[in-house]
Amino acid sequence: xxxxxxxxxSMPCECTNPFxxxxxxxxxxxxxxxxxxxxxxxxxxxxxxxxxxxxGGNRCQSKLACKPTKPEETTEPEETTEPDETTEPEETSESEETSESEETSESE
Numbered sequence: 001x002x003x004x005x006x007x008x009x010s011m012p013c014e015c016t017n018p019f020x021x022x023x024x025x026x027x028x029x030x031x032x033x034x035x036x037x038x039x040x041x042x043x044x045x046x047x048x049x050x051x052x053x054x055x056g057g058n059r060c061q062s063k064l065a066c067k068p069t070k071p072e073e074t075t076e077p078e079e080t081t082e083p084d085e086t087t088e089p090e091e092t093s094e095s096e097e098t099s100e101s102e103e104t105s106e107s108e
Contacts, residue, residue, distance in 0.1 A: 005046070007048065012047050015033070017029065028041050038066060039066060042060050043060070046060065
């Protein structure tokens, strides 16, 4: 336990905005805080191993919460038979196919 911050490994480690619904909502913007301070606010009970008291008190912050976690990674490779689908977004492949077929028909 770090101050009022309770670490529970079974809980998710994710950014939260304690200022939502107040005039200071921008102070808790996870994107801005992660970019500027490399940390964001997290709930007082979170799965963030590095959760610690923030300067304002009664709030917790974590650097780990800013790092994107991809829980799909453990299940995706088993389900996905074609690795190309995960590395290449569908939009990209569709637009490439379209431009290639146009070029082919024009050059012939």
